[in-house]
Amino acid sequence: MTDINTASLCERIIRTDFGPLTGTVASVLLTRGRLPLSQIIRFSKLRPRSVRGAIIVLVQHNLLWHAETDIDGEVVEVNVEECLMRMRYGKYVWFAEQHFGKAAAEVVQLILDNGKLRPPEILSYLSQHDPVKGPTLYSQALHKLVETHYLKPSTILSHISPRDKRIRYETEEKARISGFPTAKQVREAKEIAEVRLKREEEEAEKVGMKRKAKDQLAGKSSKRKALDEDVVDDDVYFRVNCEKFNILIRNQIIEEAAKERFNHQAGTVIRAILKATEPKQLHLADVRSDPTSLGDVATHLSDEEDLAEGFVLPPSKKPSEMTLLKDYCGILASADNPTPAGQAASFISLNGSKVQVEFDIIGRRLKRRVLEAVARERHGDAAVRIIRLLLQTGKMDEKQISKIGMMSPKESRPLLGALSAESLISIQEVPKSADRNPARTFYLWHVDLHKTYTVLVGTLYKTLHNIGSRRQAEEEEPVVKAVLEKRQRTDVMQDEERLLTRNEREVLAQWEKKREKLTVLEQRVEEGVFILRDFGSPGINDE
Amino acid sequence: MGLTFADIQSISKEATALYPEMEVPLLNEYSEDEKRIAELQLGFSARLRKSAYYITEPTKSIELPRYSDKYRPSQASQPTLKRKDLHQPFFPQEIFEGYFNPKKRKITARKGVKKRVNLDEIEAETGEKEEGEEERSEAGSEAAEQDYDVEEEYDNDYAENYFDNGENEDNEDLGGGVGAEEGGVGYDYD
Numbered sequence: 001m002t003d004i005n006t007a008s009l010c011e012r013i014i015r016t017d018f019g020p021l022t023g024t025v026a027s028v029l030l031t032r033g034r035l036p037l038s039q040i041i042r043f044s045k046l047r048p049r050s051v052r053g054a055i056i057v058l059v060q061h062n063l064l065w066h067a068e069t070d071i072d073g074e075v076v077e078v079n080v081e082e083c084l085m086r087m088r089y090g091k092y093v094w095f096a097e098q099h100f101g102k103a104a105a106e107v108v109q110l111i112l113d114n115g116k117l118r119p120p121e122i123l124s125y126l127s128q129h130d131p132v133k134g135p136t137l138y139s140q141a142l143h144k145l146v147e148t149h150y151l152k153p154s155t156i157l158s159h160i161s162p163r164d165k166r167i168r169y170e171t172e173e174k175a176r177i178s179g180f181p182t183a184k185q186v187r188e189a190k191e192i193a194e195v196r197l198k199r200e201e202e203e204a205e206k207v208g209m210k211r212k213a214k215d216q217l218a219g220k221s222s223k224r225k226a227l228d229e230d231v232v233d234d235d236v237y238f239r240v241n242c243e244k245f246n247i248l249i250r251n252q253i254i255e256e257a258a259k260e261r262f263n264h265q266a267g268t269v270i271r272a273i274l275k276a277t278e279p280k281q282l283h284l285a286d287v288r289s290d291p292t293s294l295g296d297v298a299t300h301l302s303d304e305e306d307l308a309e310g311f312v313l314p315p316s317k318k319p320s321e322m323t324l325l326k327d328y329c330g331i332l333a334s335a336d337n338p339t340p341a342g343q344a345a346s347f348i349s350l351n352g353s354k355v356q357v358e359f360d361i362i363g364r365r366l367k368r369r370v371l372e373a374v375a376r377e378r379h380g381d382a383a384v385r386i387i388r389l390l391l392q393t394g395k396m397d398e399k400q401i402s403k404i405g406m407m408s409p410k411e412s413r414p415l416l417g418a419l420s421a422e423s424l425i426s427i428q429e430v431p432k433s434a435d436r437n438p439a440r441t442f443y444l445w446h447v448d449l450h451k452t453y454t455v456l457v458g459t460l461y462k463t464l465h466n467i468g469s470r471r472q473a474e475e476e477e478p479v480v481k482a483v484l485e486k487r488q489r490t491d492v493m494q495d496e497e498r499l500l501t502r503n504e505r506e507v508l509a510q511w512e513k514k515r516e517k518l519t520v521l522e523q524r525v526e527e528g529v530f531i532l533r534d535f536g537s538p539g540i541n542d543e
Numbered sequence: 544m545g546l547t548f549a550d551i552q553s554i555s556k557e558a559t560a561l562y563p564e565m566e567v568p569l570l571n572e573y574s575e576d577e578k579r580i581a582e583l584q585l586g587f588s589a590r591l592r593k594s595a596y597y598i599t600e601p602t603k604s605i606e607l608p609r610y611s612d613k614y615r616p617s618q619a620s621q622p623t624l625k626r627k628d629l630h631q632p633f634f635p636q637e638i639f640e641g642y643f644n645p646k647k648r649k650i651t652a653r654k655g656v657k658k659r660v661n662l663d664e665i666e667a668e669t670g671e672k673e674e675g676e677e678e679r680s681e682a683g684s685e686a687a688e689q690d691y692d693v694e695e696e697y698d699n700d701y702a703e704n705y706f707d708n709g710e711n712e713d714n715e716d717l718g719g720g721v722g723a724e725e726g727g728v729g730y731d732y733d
Contacts, residue, residue, distance in 0.1 A: 016588055017587065017588050017591050018591065018596060018597060018598065019592075019597045019598055019599065021598045021599070021600065022597075022598050037637070037638055037641075046600075047600065048641075049642065049645070050598055050600055052638050052641050052642040053598045053624060053642055054598050055635070055638050056624060056629065056634060056638065056639065056642055057596045057598060057624070059633065059634050059635070060596070060629060060633075060634075061596070066634070066635040066638075068635075073637070074635040074636070074637050074638060076635065076638075086587075087584075089583070089584060089587050090580045090581065090582070090583035090584025090585075090586075090587070091580050091583075091584075093583045094576070094579060094580045094583060109583075109586075112587065113587065113590055113591070113594070116630075116633075154633070156632050156633060159633050159634075237630060237633075485615075488615065488616055489611065489614040489615055490614050490615075490616075491614045492614070515585065516578065516581050516582075516585075517570055517573075519581035519584055519585055520570070520573045520577050520578070520581045521570055522584075523577065523580060523581060523584070
């Protein structure tokens with residue numbers, strides 16, 4: 001069961017993509033948690049055949065887990081994370097195009113369209129238009145994607161609800177404890193179960209590549225090693241590995257942040273650093289990247305960029321690339337400011353000649369920026385001052401806030417009330433006497449970051465839901481609806497120029513422009529959600 | 544505290560605005576890349592609409608048939624889910640079988656229902672009657688029978704007859720028997 005904002009957003013996503021019937025099934029599951037088939041039919045009031053079809057579609061697209069229980073039989077449960085990832089599919093395909101080319105983008109798009117597919121099906125579908133060169137082109141792209149972990153194999157285990165598995169393992173572990181379990185033993189049992197779960201998942205996902213027979217090289221094989229080729233296994237179903245694509249999104253956000261903070265060339269430098277360790281970055285939760293040497297980074301710098309342009313140098317001096325690179329790294333690492341404040345403002349850490357990108361620090365900074373931006377927009381600059389003050393000093397009394405923040409109490413009091421009404425700041429009571437007499441307690445204000453970020457994510461979900469419903473409302477406006485229905489006709493689809501009047505074409509153009517703007521806005525808001533929820537440091541998941 | 548008469552007099556008598564002034568936020572210019580990403584994102588919904596993954600129910604339209612109907616997308620043009628496209632082990636087995644094998648499932652369902660309600664004689668009678676009807680008319684829509692299957696679990700007889708709306712009350716016989724005030728069920732004991 002999820003909170004109301006997440007549930008309504010997920011329902012909207014499923015409804016726009018899969019239709020109202022599937023949307024109703026999803027909303028029943030989102031509001032009531034996991035259910036067996038008969039109860040879903042009863043609550044959704046749809047025909048059983050439609051409900052079964054909807055469940056099959058959702059399982060195929062990895063949006064539903066299922067499990068077998070003793071009490072209820074077969075139950076299904078919504079995979080909320082995967083549902084929210086659907087908003088990023090456009091970005092995933094775009095990244096695939098940027099990094100691997102058009103063929104890879106088409107492969108990724110096809111797999112996202114169908115949930116999961118086997119290689120022969122992918123190749124046969126995509127090579128329809130180009131049977132000569134198609135298969136080799138697409139199979140190469142597919143191989144590359146699987147090798148770099150952008151596609152991962154879909155196993156039977158991944159369809160079973162992880163909560164069920166966790167409960168089962170925990171009961172097994174607890175059964176091993178004899179006598180009364182102490183709190184520590186219970187905790188240990190939980191951790192062992194968690195580790196076992198992760199290990200099983202990782203092993204199951206190693207299935208993707210299988211080795212071809214060793215190539216026997218005749219003759220001068222003394223120098224060349226016998227090549228062991230890894231070929232993509234044809235029987236395995238592949239799905240998109242959202243985590244790896246999310247890493248790409250994160251790297252792009254970091255690059256933009258560096259560009260904004262310093263200049264364009266600094267962005268290039270940090271991009272090169274990230275690219276150097278990209279193959280090994282597999283999890284968003286990493287605190288910092290693997291260390292790389294400056295030489296390695298230099299190889300990843302593109303030749304077009306001239307680092308010297310980023311610096312104001314005297315005209316005679318022409319320093320080498322490496323010195324410039326070292327200078328940039330020094331700036332990015334705040335080497336000139338070794339205090340905690342400087343460290344909190346850094347992007348990378350420089351140890352001798354090794355650089356590491358500090359994801360945690362950058363993430364924390366970006367989240368604070370989002371918080372401050374929301375506060376500034378809603379309550380003005382004074383609110384931002386209060387929040388910064390509280391973040392810096394911890395917990396403070398109302399009188400102290402007005403004194404140190406240099407605001408009159410008349411100004412600070414309503415702001416504190418408004419901010420706490422939106423859960424951006426919280427209150428801590430410290431009673432002076434044994435009974436909690438309000439006149440004799442201290443009320444200390446503070447910013448509880450975890451709670452604040454959770455509330456902000458909920459608000460952003462609401463915003464996304466509103467954008468989606470505005471887009472739907474624009475589509476269902478009578479004039480636009482009539483034109484869209486006319487456009488669906490088979491004769492009009494072939495000859496739009498003649499059969500649609502000029503008015504209708506204008507209406508269509510306007511509607512498409514509005515739709516585009518709304519989608520761009522949605523992507524931007526989604527980026528905010530990414531920063532707050534997925535960027536790394538303690539995630540805001542409620543499990 | 545509170546407003547004195549002088550304060551009330553000095554308040555302006557004009558109506559205040561219904562809504563406070565709003566600063567409408569403007570969308571900043573977006574780049575080509577953002578446009579392309581938006582295009583790709585919208586493409587997914589468009590492609591899914593036409594695919595087999597969009598579930599629709601056949602509806603009956605009460606409007607008169609028109610000439611342009613032959614050009615409009617009909618129910619038949621929407622592709623349906625095919626068993627060969629899906630990998631069975633990934634799905635919950637009963638639900639999968641139930642969708643692609645409706646006939647086999649009906650028989651097992653019937654047997655299950657019958658076993659459970661053996662105690663109630665009346666229930667068993669109506670159960671047998673339905674079996675007979677079903678064997679005769681297999682072409683009936685599966686949906687309607689399945690709905691009946693679910694509803695059959697509730698014993699509706701009492702619920703339907705509980706409310707007595709006073710139509711058949713015979714008020715002359717005020718000192719009458721206990722059964723006179725009941726609804727339909729009561730008539731048996733008259």
